[in-house]
Amino acid sequence: MSPTQSGFNRRRFLKYSGAGLIALAAAPAVASCASPGTNESMLRLGALFPVSGTNALLGEESWRGVQIATDLRNAAGGVAGKKIELVFADVPDVNTATSEARRLVFNKNIKLGLGTYGSSLCLAASEVFARTGNAYVELGAVSEAITNRDYDKVFRLNPTAADMARVHMEFIEQYLAGALNKPVSELRVLMLHEDSSYGQSIVKLAKNAAADIGLTHFEAEPYSAKSTDLSSTVLRMKNLKPDVVLAVSYAADAVLLGRQIRDNDVKLGAFVGTGGGHSLASFQQALGSSADGVFDVDFTQIHVNKSFTPGIGDFVSEYRTRWNSEPASGHSLSNFTGALMLFDILEQTGGNDDPELFAAAARRFNLEAGTTPAGWGYQLDEHNQNQLGSMYVMQWSGSKLETVYPPEAAVRAPQLITPFGL
Structure with a gap:
């Protein structure tokens, strides 16, 4: 050994x-x-x-x-x-x-x-x-x-980033579709992403991965990570009524986005971050219990x-x-x-x-x-x-980002919790 x-x-x-x-x-x-x-x-x-x-x-x-x-x-x-x-x-x-x-x-x-x-x-x-x-x-x-x-x-x-996109779609196919009681072909998925090369590259890979699992209702919505107000992005998202929101964010915009989803009382089936700000302890500390239920795809975390x-x-x-x-x-x-x-x-x-x-x-x-x-x-x-x-899927629960997928790496099963609740 x-x-x-x-x-x-x-x-x-x-x-x-x-x-x-x-x-x-x-x-x-x-x-x-x-x-x-x-x-x-x-x-x-x-x-x-x-x-x-x-x-x-x-x-x-x-x-x-x-x-x-x-x-x-x-x-x-x-x-x-x-x-x-x-x-x-x-x-x-x-x-x-x-x-x-x-x-x-x-x-x-x-x-x-x-x-x-x-x-x-x-x-x-x-x-x-x-x-x-x-x-x-x-x-x-x-x-x-x-x-x-x-x-x-x-x-x-x-x-790599392609592994991240693949795990996003695998988790949608293997867990979220069933938990939301919809076939993959009927799920409405929206990817919110900051508009630099980082966000744009993830979106491109995610679109290809979505096609591989037959996810036909996939849209992307860019925003500036430097923005101090994302309410217009959140309202457009609310009007689209997605079942699943995927997000590509840095630290400050991840918190701002979460707060404005909460403050506008937007009800989502599931919210899945893509590393970046959604993996940081500062995200949970800023949002408190509102972060409970948020999923995140990233490198291995310590609660595994x-x-x-x-x-x-x-x-x-x-x-x-x-x-x-x-x-x-x-x-x-x-x-x-x-x-x-x-x-x-x-x-x-x-x-x-x-x-x-x-x-x-x-x-x-x-x-x-x-x-x-x-x-x-x-x-x-x-x-x-x-x-x-x-890459693995984690989920916020209190102050812990716990691994929930795949099963061999998980400390518990994923739970479908409405994210960013008041």
């Missing part, structure tokens, strides 16, 4: 993690010094995440997951006897992602990079690694374009079947110890899981970060679903996309 699949010895971790934590916390400063790259005793990897700027909240959350995975693995002996050192780069925007990727490759002799949370950031950073013959592993960005470019040394371990997610307890315990809080989203767990998979692949190369050796090992590596802390398995397709990373 690989370290990704097994639990960790907490006492051993606490004994050895101190130095690793200090090194990681100081990584931005350390990264400015000269680096010889990987050697006989040290495996040096580039880590690119936005911990400042507009993407800082979930960029930092993603980085936290990688930090925990690295310290746990170092406490367990590292990779093939080598200690892992992450050479960090803060990448708040596309231009910085490009320049920092070049700095890591040319100045720090980094052959393998990981990151990045944001799709545009990943596209920029991975382009540099790919065009210089190096390898890049994405742990959290969801755009289909990342792996559709077919760079032979760019890999993604997390599920523990037998399907071995090792999640170690992750949650370490997160709480370090930051005295619950994880802010599923991004930390997803990046934790992806980093552990990456380390297992590097174990197969003997801790050698040579891009060709790594790429060959990455394509050979396999894990079954239900054997990692996020419940994911691992098997690459011809585009270097992991086919066994999954």
Whole structure:
């Protein structure tokens, strides 16, 4: 059993993690010094995440997951006897992602990079690694374009936006249609979405997925995430009388939309978020009991079947110890899981970060679903996309976002509760 699949010895971790934590916390400063790259005793990897700027909240959350995975693995002996050192780069925007990727490759002799949370950031950073013959592993960005470019040394371990759309439609077909007592062909589904490239790309994928299940009454309604009043959008939605509303929102607009649905007393059969703002604790804190019953499709959350997610307890315990809080989203767990998979692949190369050796090992590596802390398995397709990373359906109940679908990952069955009630 690989370290990704097994639990960790907490006492051993606490004994050895101190130095690793200090090194990681100081990584931005350390990264400015000269680096010889990987050697006989040290495996040096580039880590690119936005911990400042507009993407800082979930960029930092993603980085936290990688930090925990690295310290746990170092406490367990590292990779093939080598200690892992992450050479960090803060990448708040596309231009910085490009320049920092070049700095890591040319100045720090980094052959393998990981990151990045944001799709545009990943596209920029991975382009540099790919065009210089190096390898890049994405742990959290969801755009289909990342792996559709077919760079032979760019890999993604997390599920994608298309997986999110597929789970939306699968949940409608397998649960909501029956719960609402309507065949799929008669359901009226409306997708409300913020109008940036993020929302537009999800809508396009959702339309294709809707056609696959015979969902013919599917409409989309865009809005600006910067708007301070969404009442006109809510009233149009009320007039359409949808059975199911799907929503693609950031943090502030998710709360605003929920409040205005509640305040206009709009009765919906079901409301399903698409990650983003609907996964954040701040959404439930702002809406209170009005959030009860809201579904959400996203990366694995911590309220999940523990037998399907071995090792999640170690992750949650370490997160709480370090930051005295619950994880802010599923991004930390997803990046934790992806980093552990990456380390297992590097174990197969003997801790050698040579891009060709790594790429060959990455394509050979396999894990079954239900054997990692996020419940994911691992098997690459011809585009270097992991086919066994999954999105799940969660539902808000009080302060908990509980996994309700699929059954093997669920902590309880889904409940059809009118969302945003007064």
